[in-house]
Amino acid sequence: MTTSYEPVIGLEIHVQLSTKTKMFCACELSFGEQPNSRTCPVCLGMPGTLPVVNARAIDFGLLIGLALGSEIAPRSIFHRKNYFYPDLPKGYQISQFDIPLCLGGRLGEVAIHRVHLEEDAAKLTHQGTSGRINDADSSVVDFNRGGTPLVEIVTEPDIYSAAQAREWLTLLRTTLRQLGVSDVNMEEGSLRCDANISIRPVGETTLGTKTELKNMNSFRFIERGIDAEIARQVALVEAGQTVAQETLHFDPASGTLTSLRSKEDSHDYRYFPEPDLVPIVVTQAMLAQAHAALPELPAQRAQRFELDFALTAEIARMLAFRTELGDYFEAAVGSRDCDDPAAIASWVTGELVARLGDGDPGDSKVTPQALSKLVGLVSTKQLTSGAGKSVLDRLVADGGDPAAVMESEGLAAMDSGDELAEAVADAIAANPDAVAKLRDGKEQAIGALIGHVMRETKGRADGGEVTRLVREQLGL
Amino acid sequence: MSEILDLTAAAAGAAVRSGELGASELFEFYRQRAQDDQLNAFTWVAEATPGEAAIDGPLSGVPLAVKDLFCTKGIVSQSGSRILEGFRPPYSATVVEQLENAGAPLFAKTNQDEFAMGSSNENSAFGPVFNPWDVTRVPGGSSGGSAAAVAAGSAPWALGTDTGGSIRQPASFCGIVGLKPTYGAVSRYGMIAFASSLDQAGVLTRDVTDAALLLSEMVGRDPRDSTSLEYPGSLVLPTGRDLSGIRLGVPEELTEGVEGIEPGVRAVFDDALRTAESMGATVETCRLPHAPHALSAYYLIAPAEASANLSRYDGVRFGLRVEGDGDLKEMYERTRSAGFGPEVKRRIMLGTYALSSGYYDAYYGRAQRVRTKIAEDFNTAFESFDFIVTPTSPSVAFKLGARTADPLAMYLSDYFTVPMSLAGIPAISIPAGLSEGLPVGLQIAGPAFSEQRILEAAYALEGAFAFDASGARRSGSK
Numbered sequence: 001m002t003t004s005y006e007p008v009i010g011l012e013i014h015v016q017l018s019t020k021t022k023m024f025c026a027c028e029l030s031f032g033e034q035p036n037s038r039t040c041p042v043c044l045g046m047p048g049t050l051p052v053v054n055a056r057a058i059d060f061g062l063l064i065g066l067a068l069g070s071e072i073a074p075r076s077i078f079h080r081k082n083y084f085y086p087d088l089p090k091g092y093q094i095s096q097f098d099i100p101l102c103l104g105g106r107l108g109e110v111a112i113h114r115v116h117l118e119e120d121a122a123k124l125t126h127q128g129t130s131g132r133i134n135d136a137d138s139s140v141v142d143f144n145r146g147g148t149p150l151v152e153i154v155t156e157p158d159i160y161s162a163a164q165a166r167e168w169l170t171l172l173r174t175t176l177r178q179l180g181v182s183d184v185n186m187e188e189g190s191l192r193c194d195a196n197i198s199i200r201p202v203g204e205t206t207l208g209t210k211t212e213l214k215n216m217n218s219f220r221f222i223e224r225g226i227d228a229e230i231a232r233q234v235a236l237v238e239a240g241q242t243v244a245q246e247t248l249h250f251d252p253a254s255g256t257l258t259s260l261r262s263k264e265d266s267h268d269y270r271y272f273p274e275p276d277l278v279p280i281v282v283t284q285a286m287l288a289q290a291h292a293a294l295p296e297l298p299a300q301r302a303q304r305f306e307l308d309f310a311l312t313a314e315i316a317r318m319l320a321f322r323t324e325l326g327d328y329f330e331a332a333v334g335s336r337d338c339d340d341p342a343a344i345a346s347w348v349t350g351e352l353v354a355r356l357g358d359g360d361p362g363d364s365k366v367t368p369q370a371l372s373k374l375v376g377l378v379s380t381k382q383l384t385s386g387a388g389k390s391v392l393d394r395l396v397a398d399g400g401d402p403a404a405v406m407e408s409e410g411l412a413a414m415d416s417g418d419e420l421a422e423a424v425a426d427a428i429a430a431n432p433d434a435v436a437k438l439r440d441g442k443e444q445a446i447g448a449l450i451g452h453v454m455r456e457t458k459g460r461a462d463g464g465e466v467t468r469l470v471r472e473q474l475g476l
Numbered sequence: 477m478s479e480i481l482d483l484t485a486a487a488a489g490a491a492v493r494s495g496e497l498g499a500s501e502l503f504e505f506y507r508q509r510a511q512d513d514q515l516n517a518f519t520w521v522a523e524a525t526p527g528e529a530a531i532d533g534p535l536s537g538v539p540l541a542v543k544d545l546f547c548t549k550g551i552v553s554q555s556g557s558r559i560l561e562g563f564r565p566p567y568s569a570t571v572v573e574q575l576e577n578a579g580a581p582l583f584a585k586t587n588q589d590e591f592a593m594g595s596s597n598e599n600s601a602f603g604p605v606f607n608p609w610d611v612t613r614v615p616g617g618s619s620g621g622s623a624a625a626v627a628a629g630s631a632p633w634a635l636g637t638d639t640g641g642s643i644r645q646p647a648s649f650c651g652i653v654g655l656k657p658t659y660g661a662v663s664r665y666g667m668i669a670f671a672s673s674l675d676q677a678g679v680l681t682r683d684v685t686d687a688a689l690l691l692s693e694m695v696g697r698d699p700r701d702s703t704s705l706e707y708p709g710s711l712v713l714p715t716g717r718d719l720s721g722i723r724l725g726v727p728e729e730l731t732e733g734v735e736g737i738e739p740g741v742r743a744v745f746d747d748a749l750r751t752a753e754s755m756g757a758t759v760e761t762c763r764l765p766h767a768p769h770a771l772s773a774y775y776l777i778a779p780a781e782a783s784a785n786l787s788r789y790d791g792v793r794f795g796l797r798v799e800g801d802g803d804l805k806e807m808y809e810r811t812r813s814a815g816f817g818p819e820v821k822r823r824i825m826l827g828t829y830a831l832s833s834g835y836y837d838a839y840y841g842r843a844q845r846v847r848t849k850i851a852e853d854f855n856t857a858f859e860s861f862d863f864i865v866t867p868t869s870p871s872v873a874f875k876l877g878a879r880t881a882d883p884l885a886m887y888l889s890d891y892f893t894v895p896m897s898l899a900g901i902p903a904i905s906i907p908a909g910l911s912e913g914l915p916v917g918l919q920i921a922g923p924a925f926s927e928q929r930i931l932e933a934a935y936a937l938e939g940a941f942a943f944d945a946s947g948a949r950r951s952g953s954k
Contacts, residue, residue: 041565041566041567044793045788045793046565046567046788046793046794047547047553047555047560047563047565047668047669047788047794048545048546048547048553048565048569048665048666048667048668048669049567049665049666050664050665050700050701050702051702052699052700052701052702053702080784082783082784082787082831084787084790084808086790086792086804089788089792089793090784090787090788091784091786091787091788091790092784092787133804141792268832268833270783270784270828270831270832270833270836271831271836272780272781272784272831272836272840275671275672275673275703275781276672276702276703277702277703278702278703
């Protein structure tokens, strides 16, 4: 009998804050400026200089803590994390250690361990083929990024699949974007994610030995990387070997995992309290201000959509976790051209997303009001849902008013008058086999008759009405 | 120009203000004396005297010498180290700016122990400094250059820094006044760091009045230093004439049965106490139960902080770099091996060890707990006493080379000064007399922000001691 394994995943997410200036000096943040143009003696770690905490970064940290339901430390401190590397000008990173700004919390199904503030390292570029510092022809440092404010969010090991990790990160990204504290762009490095991964036999409660997967730079690679690492661990264990604690790099091009360092080579960071800074003391006024600045968050919005608009949990989350979809949906509901929000939600998350993909519907040619009108026409049976999809195709391509499109294309639903009765009679005459089967009690045969009517009427007929008329005319 | 030489900084400033003396003439006088210095007290001297500068500031154009470790824009700032040789920062320390704005132009930079680590100035990459009282002896350290320059009359006044005694002990060895303010009273921005939680800028001057004058322009909060504090009130020139009602505490733990305290030092100290009593003070024994552990705690905390503070000297961005044949780690090792002297290396290793995983609690953590206890001891003592008084150092200036082979003996020269540093409280050293023809300092320590009261008491005592330092001023310069 084979054992089946369950992966257990915890995430560490680094978020660059979109403050105006750096964490400990007055340099403005850099967006692709000339290398080393956004630097000063403080962020270059020159002798005698001292850090001063960016108050805005603390405010952003508080917003994140409140959004994640963390406990805010009334007094937290910075430590020095010591190691030598050319991207670290002082030879230590100023980071929070045993008393972080925010402790605990939860976002969606995942518990938060802690949230703390720190500074980013500079950017190293190695010239030469290896891409590694020791084999490089030369290496250059751009200190523009050095000292950018970072928040590190650490989850509990509370995630049980790569897909769940990806879905949760999407929620986190939307939440942070909603807070306005970061650009949260993985490609540009303003959102970076490490994953701690272990496996255990299903039913086991203790955690297995974990490995750390470093710095994956897209949600897709995170999912693939985690899946690859889970597969590697399962294969090891099934072959009777053990998982070694190590740090790994996932190469998305080849799909391979390489070891960066083992537990034995791990640094001793010699943390100690940063003597150049005073503790962060969070006052009631700071907390009140953060509370007041807190926007509605995706999880809350999803809940409100469920309650106010009678949406299913799934649809509500699809709308709320993509801010732009939620905004579009609310605008469509607000236009009052359709009094069926659930139908609008279904059209937005189904038909519209199918046509626009990851695009923002707010930027499309389909205005929220047009969509609302379209759904209204369908709900009031002036337009069949099939014809509605054709109208939507036209709206996506050219924009405009759905009623006008319906008129000009002749797509209005037929009423159940003589024209439809005639079409049904034609269909009965043209499909004797199907009629015979139907009379024999083979109900599926009615499909051929309905299909005939739909073809002849370009989808303008109502399926239910056609069924009723077929049975009526056949005396069934 | 012997009359200029005999003027205190305050008196020289008054002469400039009254028009009896030109500011340029004063600057040129000291620039020339610094050029001609025979004590190796300076690491940089201005090449020329500026034209008649504005002397509007309260410091009236009296030129200032500052310890090498203060960053001075465009002027070498090397902290006594080979690793920063030739380093010219593009910024000045806040205090240097403050004092220049107040009318004290920079005219020279002074030698020091490398990164302020030392008590004899023998750890400087730029050679030892000689004591103007006896050139076969050390001036103390780490602000040895500043102390020797002021004592020898080659600087009217000077800035130093004090981490465990680095202003007070050389002031004592050189027979001048040295004041270390409350931690946080003066900005640390632009001071090349040794141990951040202890480093404090202060003054080395000929007399107590000069100390008050110079310090009054230095205190205050600096937005660039988060640990600096708004100074409560302002400092004025002292006028104290007696010590009536002043309660002096002599810590039993620091004076009774302390090994290594020289009898001559003890005698000057006892005389000073009798003088204080004759001026109305009461003198009683007090308790600082944890003070005997101060040196041990200090030699964990200061090296721990130094081990991190000195990590930035890695050859990547500034200062010395010795190439490592393409290997990064080798470049680091070669640069730091060549750039740092033996005492600095010793303290980096001590500090690195004290912070290491598994040892942190036993060393750094415990040292911090001792530090808290020492601060509490002082608080308790100050409930019953206005000031704590001790000899500044257990000995007079010792011979060059006498303690270089024995770091522990060297560390003992700061036995009386380190407890105040750990507690972050202000303390002054004033010359109280001679032993074997060499100066002995009296240390007066008070609660945080009691600088004005300390200056008043020191001023009163200074008048009574009538210490004559003019002999040293005549030596040391050609």
